[in-house]
Amino acid sequence: MRSRYSAFCLGKVNYLVETLHADKRQLDDVAILKQSIKETQWLGLKIIRHKIQNQEATVEFVGFYQDKPIGQLHEKSRFIKQDGKWLYIDGEQLPTIKLARNEQCFCGSGRKFKKCHATD
Numbered sequence: 338m339r340s341r342y343s344a345f346c347l348g349k350v351n352y353l354v355e356t357l358h359a360d361k362r363q364l365d366d367v368a369i370l371k372q373s374i375k376e377t378q379w380l381g382l383k384i385i386r387h388k389i390q391n392q393e394a395t396v397e398f399v400g401f402y403q404d405k406p407i408g409q410l411h412e413k414s415r416f417i418k419q420d421g422k423w424l425y426i427d428g429e430q431l432p433t434i435k436l437a438r439n440e441q442c443f444c445g446s447g448r449k450f451k452k453c454h455a456t457d
């Protein structure tokens with residue numbers, strides 16, 4: 338999950354396609370991913386919970402991206418392990434979350450949210 342997020346930030350499209358489950362790959366994956374990476378500036382990632390059961394895992398996370406106000410991708414993703422590699426299957430989109438003003442900011446600055454990326 339974190340490695341896929343880093344790949345998004347760094348624009349490593351091939352890695353993203355390789356870690357996509359074979360059944361879910363489309364011919365236009367690379368073009369779609371390139372477009373999405375060009376348009377989105379990711380600021381941080383917050384893992385809310387994850388569960389691993391045998392060869393399957395779910396990860397609920399929120400990815401934050403530059404927008405006004407800050408954009409959120411809140412998703413519960415499903416992964417499956419094949420030949421020792423976790424592959425992304427699909428994700429369920431969830432509503433945006435509210436951040437507590439005193440919690441650490443998602444961007445990794447080490448500062449409180451209210452003193453960093455909070456806009457109000």
Ligand SMILES: [Zn+2]
Pocket residue numbers: 442443444445446453454
């Ligand atoms: Zn911040």
